[in-house]
Amino acid sequence: MLTRMKTASLQGVNGYPVTVETDLHRGMPGFQIVGLADTTIKEAFSRIRPAIINSGYRFPREKVTVNLSPAGKPKEGSHFDLPIALGILLLTLGEEAQIEDTAFFGELSLDGKINPIRGALPLALCARKAGVHNIVLPLQNCEEAAVLEDVNIIPVSDLTQAICCVKDPQTAAPYKKKKHVEEAHSDLDFSEVIGQEYGKRALMIAAAGDHGILMMGGPGCGKTMMARRIPSILPRLSYEEQLELTGIYSVAGMLPEDEPVITSRPFRSPHHSISMAGLIGGGQKPRPGELSLAHRGVLFLDELGEFEGRAIDAMRQPVEDGFIRLNRNLEEIIFPSEVMIVAAANPCKCGNLWDEKKTCTCSSAQICSHMRKLTGPFADRIDMHVRVAQVAGKDLKEREEKNKGMTSAQMREKVVEARRIQEERYRGMPHRENGWLEESEIIRYCLPDQGGQELLRQAYEKMGLTMRAYWKICKIARTIADLEGKEAIGMPEVAEALQFRIMEKEMKRNGA
Template sequence: MLVKVYGAALQGIDATIVTIEVNSSRGIKFFLVGLPDNAVKESHERIHSALLVNGYKFPTRQIIVNLAPADIKKEGSAYDLPMAIGILATAEEIQAEKLSQYMIIGELGLDGGLQPIRGALPIAIEAKKKGFKGLILPIQNAKEAAVVNGIEILGVKNLKQVINFFNGTQSLEATIVNTQEEFYKQQYSFPYDFSDVKGQESVKRALEVAASGGHNLIMIGSPGSGKSMMAKRLPSILPPLTLEESLETTKIHSVAGKLGKDKSLVTIRPFRSPHHTISQVAMVGGGTNPQSGEISLSHNGILFLDELPEFSRSVLEVLRQPLEDRHITISRAKYCLDYPASFMLIASMNPCPCGYYNHPTRSCVCTPGQVQRYLNRISGPLLDRIDIQVEIVPVPFEKLSDTRKGESSATIRERVIKSREIQAKRFKDYRGIYCNAQMESKLLHKYAQPDTAGLALLKSAMIKLNLSARAYDRILKVSRTIADMEGSENIKTAHLAEAISYRNLDRAGWAG
């Protein structure tokens, strides 16, 4: 007897339908074909135990299970449940009439209990796209999958429930999530606030500019000056995710298995802060079992690299292409995957090995050569891609001891949202462009053209600082953002002057 059950395989951040064909005939052997990995092959023992514990016998016949299409590698343990259901259906322990209406996915424990899986959201999206009536999956993933409307999401705790459902002896309650309510519920909950920051007004201004235009930023300052503290507060002033961005971000985190138990949507922009010992593969993604890297987990959010010069140079260099293209293509012998990577790069670093170069009160013990070598750990092409380079100095005691609260993140965020609304209106006819940092050369010529006085100032800065063509574009993007923050339709000389002042590392003699 031949039975077909439907599951799904993950490829990148999308799902592909897998047809699980189970055929029983005379004999005693068990065959599993269709390019399964070791985790899939081991399902035989899990299924055998789960059936025995729940009062069913593994059929004493020859069972052939084919996972089609056979040219896609099947990975993980999420095929346990559909394979078990297919095997029982060939033994006529389950009525097979409704099997074609549902996609089934889940990992079995030895007692028949179900364990959570990765990628429930993209699987639910694919199930709806292919016209399935419902999706049966572990109850731990039900809220995540129920974000997709128009399809029944049936969360189950164990194998017995699924058997009874197909035999008509038990009904399953569909999980329903109000996507809009879930989306807006936690959008304004942040652990850190800018009201706690004492002083540092110039750095706060630079961070507000970066948030308003989606610009990359690096902070250079001595230890304890507040670089990491302010970087952690940056998400609190970024504009809220749109529903489309939230769904896209949730897909990435779902496939990576980082969504969290009983969570349905990522509603706050991601903030990823990998340690400087991170490898290239962990940063960009890939591996034997392809996974998204930190740059994709930062999509629509922030990638914060603390102590930037301590990162391996090869790791930093792989950031150059995704910073320009806003996606990363992982090409290997057996697969080619495309991951989104539209993130804000926020970095911090000490100015020298001892950390006190340019410090107002402490002396630096490094030689000019040591300072230059330390800075040279970061390549020129990477620094070119960082729009805002701001120097940060320690806060004086008078401001540290001031008990008055600073400007709150909510107030700053309102201004950032207004700036982003101006940009959204400007770029409404350009697909995939939402903020000034994403402008290409054609749009720069159209929307970020300075007047004659501004061009003269920019020419002088280009010659004096010996800036590259990319740095020229970055200055224009930042000046466009500053103009938007002031509600100005045209870029003025003052806007350009402020944007040029954010190129601290380009200053002649900065590092001795």
């Protein structure tokens, strides 16, 4: 006798279909699971047997063999409890069920209750992609998975309810979504930033093209204050992006109970003592790191010079590729990492190097060592470098006169329009923002007119730019033109884009 139940297993933040085959035959009583199951699945017998007995059913005294197909791929997760238990119960009760169109996920308690699981949305997405239209989930996970509008999410609270759904599908009422989740409103606004119009302009350009940006300046000049307001000018998440982000946070076990769907772009600000695995992801059972948790949003690296060099160097390739590839024994795991890198740093240890009113107490060797960390390969991959000065007295006077400058709403309107232009231009391409263009795409879409190219050529020779910096200036100029609603890239756009790489030469000179 044999039953087949559909489920799935996670591989990173994605899933793949798994069929749970349960066989019951005469012989010495026993329980065996095959198919590269992890320890959590192999311990399922200790949960399933008491759950079945405490739910009022008989556990078979025959030999039970469970095969997880495909057998050659590793599988993990306690959500296999429910399909295994249901397969055993169908064989014990001698029941027939129409379950070809249904997938099952759930962890069992010893009393037969069904506990919530991690990664419910990615598992449900995998089942939907495999053609399943009915998904049985623990009640606590249903609000999360109900974001999928073209499948029936069936909630179950205990094993008895689950077996009733299998024996009589007509009694299984689909879950009705209770909450209408809207984007969280941020109380942070750029109008609260005194002065720093140049920095606000740079951040608006960075947000419009999804460019990375490094802000350097003394303590208290407003770097962190401006960085924390970047989400207030970013476009809303699309439906697909919400699914993607919710899946990542679900796999990481960080999905808030009061927010079953991620609707706001993430802003992650890890402490500089974070490990490499915590930053890029990994571990014995790989979990998403800060790079993936900031996917489609902002990763803010405050005090960049204080981060461990090994952790920062490990970010170089993921920042350019937009994903992290981890190889663990028999499998390759990919975590997404399309993030807007925002870094902040002091020009020296004491922070007073560029301050005309304060004296720098750092030695030449200390300044060189500090600058060398900031001008390394990782910083070279950040598109924009901005020098942030202390707030001037005239800016304080303007604030007293209630002249607040640009607000987040005004900046967001410009950013959204620039992103719309890029989305139309790159329709059908893998990326939709200027910051992610490859060299061949830059040549096609971002080369300036004749005057702009001449200015760029002169700057290349005089400033000692690398080709990487050359292409980044072209991308920034393209974004500036999009913000201004221009199709052609001229000298004004190139000149402004060059301002965001001028500081690089000064940094390298100090770090020499």
